[in-house]
Amino acid sequence: GDRFLRRLYPGVLSQVTTAGVNILLLFLTVAMAASRPAAISSADASGVARFIASEACKKVALLTGAGVSVAAGIPDFRSPGGMYATLPADKITCSEEERAMFKREPMYVVDKGIFTHNAFPYLEVRRPFILGSIQKKWKPTVAHWFARLLFEHNLLQSVYTQNIDGLDYHVGLPDDRIVP
Template sequence: MIVSKDVVSEMARFISSKDCQSIIFLTGAGVSVASGIPDFRSPGGMYDTLKPELITATSMQRKMMETDPTSVVYKDMFLQNSFPYMEVRRPFILGTQKQKWKATIAHRFMELLHEKTDKLTRVYTQNIDGLDHQCKKIPKEKIINVHGTLSEVACENCSEEMDFDEFCDKVSHNIKDIYEIDENAPSASTPIVCPSCGKATVKPKTVLFGSSLPSEFFDCSDEDVMNADLLIVAGTSLVVFPANSLVYRVNDDCKRFVVNMDAVGQELGLNFYGNDYSTINDRRDFFAKGPCEDIFLDLIDKLGWMEDLQRMSKQLPPASASLLRDDA
C-alpha cells in the first residue's frame, strides 16, 4: 500500500514540476477540524445531541426530528416552519459573522498554492463554514461551495438576496437561543420575513436536503475534470454524491492525492496498492494518512513555503498556530 513517509515529498516534487499545471481540490470537514467548528454528524455532534423539545415546532415536527435529526435541514420542513433550521443554526450563523472560527493550515495551503504557483484551478468544498473565503488571495470564482455557505443569505422561496450583516442582526433579535449561550437572545422566536416575497424563508445559502446543488458545481467541474493534472482530496469520507464524482470524472492522466485519517474512495476507483509501480510517473493514486493540518504543514515545508505560512500565524486558529510553533 503506497502510504510511505515519502509520499508528501513525491507530491511536493510533482506540484513543482512542469507536468503539473492544473490542480483542483475536493475538501470536507477534515480541513476545518482545527478551527474548532462543532461537528454535525459524529457522535456527540449537533445531530446526535439535538433536543427537539427545545425547538419551536409542532408535535409532529418534533417527532420527525426525534426519528431523524437531519430533518431540521430538509427543504420541506424549512418551507413549513423555518424555526428549527434557524434555531439550530443560530450560533453558527452569528459565529460566522464574527469570524469566531479561522481558516486552518489546510486552507492556507490552498491560498499559498495559488499565490506561489498559479496552479490552483478550483476548490470544491463540501463545507458550509465559509473558511475558504477568509483566504482573500484566492479569487472568489475559484471557490465552489458545493453544499452552499453560511456566509451568504437569500430567500429560499424567491431567491432575493439579503445583506449578511443585516440578516445576522435579525437573527440576533428574532431567533431564540436553544443552546443558552446568548443571554441577550429573545425568549421566543419570531419570523424573519423576506422583504421581496413576504415569506419567512430567508436563510443562509446552504443547500437543504431536497434542493439542487448550485449550478456552478456542474458548470465548472465539467471543464475542470478534463484539464486537471492533480486532484487533492482532503478531509472527506467521499460518500456524498455528486461531490465524490470528481474522483472518477477526472481524466486518466490526472494524479489523485488523498489526505485523510483513513484510506477512502476505493469503491470510486482509487487504488493505493502498488503492484507494478516503481516511480512517481507510474503511480496515479497516493494516500497520506493523518490529520490534514499535519500533512499540509509537511507539504508546505517540503515546498519551501514555511516563511510565508509563518507570516500568517496570527490569522490561524489556536490549534494550528500551536502546531506551527511546535514545528519551528
C-alpha cells in the first residue's frame, strides 16, 4: 500500500514507516468503503491505495484530529499528558466560577458557550499551538503531506480538521480546502 504513495511523493515519504502509512490508509477505508464499496478491492491499506490510484476515485475528504499531529510532538487533548490533563487553570484569564469549572472539567476551555462569553480561555490555550507552528517547533507529519499529495493530484475534496496547530496550512493546502 505504501509503495504507491512513495512512488508519487518520494521526497516526503522516504522516511515514513510502512506502519505509519498503513494506519493512515486504514483510517480512510471506512469512509471510502461506505461510499463506493464495489470500487475497493480489499479493506486494507493496499486496497485503499489501489482505489485512490484508480479512475474510480474522484475525490477524497479527510477527517483529521489530534492523531495526525501527535507524531509532530504536539500533545493531544485527552491523553494523560495531553492538554486537558495539564491545563493550567490557575493561569487562565477567567472568572473564579469558570476556573472552578475548568478544574472540574477541562474540556470546557474549548466550549462554544464559554467562548461566546469569554474568549480568553480558548485563545490562551490555543496560543502555544499557534506560536509553535509559527516558530516551526513542529513539522507537518505524513498525514499532512498525504493531504498535500491528494491536492496536487486533484483528488482532495476537503480536510475537515479538529486541529488548532495550523500544520495543514504549512504544507501549502489552500484555505478553501481546510474546514476547521
